[in-house]
Amino acid sequence: MTSLHTHTLDDNGQETQDEAHEAERKYRAPALEKGLDILELLARSESPMTTSQMAATLGRSVSELFRMVLALEYRGYISQVPDGRDGYILTNKLFTLGISQGSAKTLLEAALPVMKEISRELGQSCHLVVPSGDQIVVVARLESPMDLGFSVRVGYRRRLIDTNSGALLYGYAQPDVQAVWLPQLSASVDLERIDRFLLKSRKAAEQGFIQLPSDFVDGVTDFCVPIRGRQGALAVLVVPYISIKSMPMEPNRVRERLLAAAQRIADALVDEGR
Numbered sequence: 001m002t003s004l005h006t007h008t009l010d011d012n013g014q015e016t017q018d019e020a021h022e023a024e025r026k027y028r029a030p031a032l033e034k035g036l037d038i039l040e041l042l043a044r045s046e047s048p049m050t051t052s053q054m055a056a057t058l059g060r061s062v063s064e065l066f067r068m069v070l071a072l073e074y075r076g077y078i079s080q081v082p083d084g085r086d087g088y089i090l091t092n093k094l095f096t097l098g099i100s101q102g103s104a105k106t107l108l109e110a111a112l113p114v115m116k117e118i119s120r121e122l123g124q125s126c127h128l129v130v131p132s133g134d135q136i137v138v139v140a141r142l143e144s145p146m147d148l149g150f151s152v153r154v155g156y157r158r159r160l161i162d163t164n165s166g167a168l169l170y171g172y173a174q175p176d177v178q179a180v181w182l183p184q185l186s187a188s189v190d191l192e193r194i195d196r197f198l199l200k201s202r203k204a205a206e207q208g209f210i211q212l213p214s215d216f217v218d219g220v221t222d223f224c225v226p227i228r229g230r231q232g233a234l235a236v237l238v239v240p241y242i243s244i245k246s247m248p249m250e251p252n253r254v255r256e257r258l259l260a261a262a263q264r265i266a267d268a269l270v271d272e273g274r
Helices: 017-026 030-044 051-058 062-074 093-099 102-122 164-172 175-186 191-207 251-271
Strands: 078-080 088-090 126-132 135-142 157-159 210-213 221-229 232-241
Touching (some): 030 051, 030 088, 062 078, 102 251, 126 164, 164 210, 164 221, 232 251
Antiparallel strands (some): 126 135, 126 232, 135 157, 221 232
């Protein structure tokens, strides 16, 4: 059977926008797109989502998403919340796939030995953060060697605008990257909040670190320093500092040791050609 295609040309002999849209539709994969919509939605969400909540947010019916949610759960990309609440969250499977790439593996290989040393020396936990879209994601952590400590799980995500490490990443980002991030960050917050974030980011880039109380946990001070590459900050090394009476340490000392550790990681990456 012969298929006839009509091409509509403009005055310059170019295909019209309608023709371009028709060509685009030929390559759509609706089932795959539904699955990706679910994964991207859960990545943005700060709390678990039920199938009904996903459907409402995505403008689809529950029946449309039901089988896709089951398939993603079966393949290990999402899971039901283990604490008894209703809803689904992302697992670490996508994260594991992502760090199998060479650049991420190189970063972890360079960072983990240094993180182990700094954690032991300071008696604190530390973690490594990288940007992921308009969010930060924790890609590595070392637990405190002490009996007490504070840490976050690998795979933990929050929006750049909600975190100290996110402000540092934004402050060191290239202007073209900032131009992509800013509309995404501005979509759900007011102008005053954006202005505070931009001021915080500029100050962080000027002084080369962030040392501020945690936005989420009382009694924790975030020490954040950049691991710098050719195009700004590749990652941020973070110590969520808590005061331990048996191992007191001046904040200036923590900051100095963390800055030195970040430089060691950056130097190792330069040697690897990053």
